[in-house]
Amino acid sequence: MRYVSLATFFLVVLAVSILGFRGSISTKPPLELIPDMDHQAKYKPQAESPFFADGRADRPLPAGVVAYGRTSTSGTPDATFLQSDDATYLGKNADGSWVVGFPKSVKVDARFMARGQDRFTIYCAPCHGALGDGNGITKQYGMGATPSYHDERLRTMAEGEIFNTITNGKGNMLSQADKLSAEDRWAVIAYVRALQRAQNGTAADVPPSHKAELGLK
């Protein structure tokens, strides 16, 4: 008899605990047996932080960050912005043809070339090689088919098309748009042009003051 009443008691408790609280509302968070990483220390947008002197958890952008939204890697850049200057941000003229030469927004001078060399050495030389001949370090690790800039096709390619390749990538070459601002991309192109001229120089390119050194007349 004792066992029967005990069993009945447990059955009642079980029934109440399973059925009894259905539909009741609680403001407490649910019991989480396995919380995974749901709750972590973090700042919500625009929250305060005592850590920084200005009290803001959101930090201003460091100098030189490249905006993703403006020249998009997906080929669908911000429309209103682009209407202002397709040449600079797409390498395209108003009629859709590639820009030949450099857009008005950039000034090709010694500083610009030096910047181009600097960025090229970081972002392009590992594949394309310091001379632009396609013999970068990645070749030793099995990355084939990196073209040489000294092929006729690439020597005569419009600057705007090269800009497009840097922005969107091509084949095994990834987009570099998140690493190089539009201006930096043009600077790299200026340096690519310099590399191409360096490999295709003639006696006429040597300044008169240096001709004697090279035994030229």
Ligand code: HEC
């Ligand atoms: C990960 C290696 C890699 C990096 C980094 C890289 N490239 Fe390339 N690049 C390639 C490969 C591979 C191709 C050939 C793509 C194809 O034709 O399929 C290529 C093609 C090109 C072409 C020719 C495109 C055409 O229309 O045939 C140009 C110009 C070029 N790269 C410029 C650059 C510049 C400038 C940079 C640096 C901003 C750069 N690349 C960074 C691997 C790379």
